[in-house]
Structures are given as structure tokens and as C-alpha cells.
Amino acid sequence: MQIEEKPADKPPFETLFAWIGGEDRVKALVERFYDLMDLESNFAVLSAAHGNTLENARERLFWFLCGWMGGPQHYTDRFGHPMLRMRHMPQQTGGGSIGIAERDQWLACMNQAMTETGVDEVLRIRLNASFFQTADWMRNRGGA
Template identity: 45%
Template sequence: MSETIAITPAAPVPQPVSSTPYQRLGGAEGVRRLVDHFYDLMDLEPQYADLRAMHPTNSEETREKLYLFLSGWLGGPDLYSPQYGHPRLRMRHFPYAIGTKERDEWMACMVQTLNEVEMDDTLRRQLHEAFAGTADWMRNKAEPGNMPAGNVVHG
């Protein structure tokens, strides 16, 4: 008869350093805090009323979709694609005319969120830069002297 022998290492195997934005934000709980704070501000702050009006009255599903998307986008588990397919952000947002005003309002809400949710300053700067680039890329409304980055625009 053969016998199974469990082999254990003499020293612990080094674990990878928490280096993804997802991990540095606090994993699933941190992403959830970020998303909830973002939508809470949108609900409560009058300066985000136009932005809020672009969203469904009940933001529960929208919050969940942003949470699922950000999980993978920040380097955590890809929770969005298995349920909804490729994110195709511009395509999914095309029904909404997004110009510089809408981009700036979205970014103001996100910047306030980044400033109020606990995280290290380096991560805050990195997320600000990443969100700013993505928000600008989402513009799809033709504006005099300020055309969006993509090919398809609202007239």
C-alpha cells in the first residue's frame, strides 16, 4: 500500500505585495465604499442634479454595475464581463449626450468622492488621472472647438 505524505515548506511562501489599486483601496469593501459614496453625493449634492438626472430614479442597479466594472478595472476580480459581456463603455453610454459640461460634472463628483473616501494620496492621484482620462474619452457630443476623442458623436 502506498501512503500519501503531506509536504510542507520549511519557510512560508512569500505572498505578493498588495499592489493593485483594487487591493490598495481595500478590495471589494473599498470599491463598494467608493461607488456608494459617489452615488450618495449625486443624490445629496445640488451641484450634481443634472448628472443625477441622467441616471435611473432607483440607482441600485447602476451602483451595482459600476461596482462590478470597477472591481476588474482596478485590478480585482472581473465581475462585470461574466454578467454583461465586454464593458464597451462608449457604446453603453452613447444614448446620453456627454460633452465637456457632463464630463466635468461627473469628474467633480468623482473628485469629491476620491477626496472623502479614505485612501493613500498616491492612489488618490492615480485614480484621479485614470478617471479623468476615461471621462474625457466618454465625450460623444459635438461642441464648437472641442471635438470628442471618438469618431461617433451626437450632433
């Protein structure tokens, strides 16, 4: 994801990937995100939506975020266009029902993971805004 800003608001790096610190930092973020999902009771709805094992999800989110942030296109090199909404539909293999509760828990879990892994505060705020837009668009059922 290229960052397009007004000159006065120009971020300190050309891409979010560079800003976060590259693959190692994206990997640390994803690992903490799924560790929290697996360990914290307040993310139980989110964890249940991911099924029995989180290993496949960990790998795919890492690959996706690297490319989405403007780094290596690991996900698209393997699977083509992410088609996020289609891949998360309940009738798709591995897809789950996403409502407001799942959206909000995903966002809270990711925010906590970003905080705990030391993501720069300004970057964390920008990512939270982008993640909210995407997570809200991903909802495939109304209500909680």
C-alpha cells in the first residue's frame, strides 16, 4: 500500500512496510495477533471464527500484510488477487461469518498486538483507520 499524503503530512517512509520495519516486524505483529486471539478470553468470538488451528491463518495474514503494506507480494505470488471478501464468505472453505462482534474483536486484537510489538504510535493510528475500513467492509452479516 503506497502512502499518498499532502506534503506537510508526508510520512517518514515511502511505504507502510518500510515504516513498520520490514518482514521481521510484520511477522512479529502477526504472531502476537494470533497469540492474543488464542490466549485472551475477550477475543473468544474471533478465535472461534478461525476454526481449530490458527497456523494457516498466521501464514496467510503475514503474506497478505507484507504486500498490502507495500513490501514483497508473498500472498499474490501464491494465490493471485486476495479477493478478501469472497475468501471470507461463510459458504467458502475456511470462510466465517463476520458481524460487528468479529469485526470489533479483530480490530481490538490487532490494536493490542500493534501496541505490544511497539508499532510507532502514528503508524498504529493510520493502520487502525485502514483496518477499520477493511474490517467493516468485510462484514457479511448484519447485527452483532
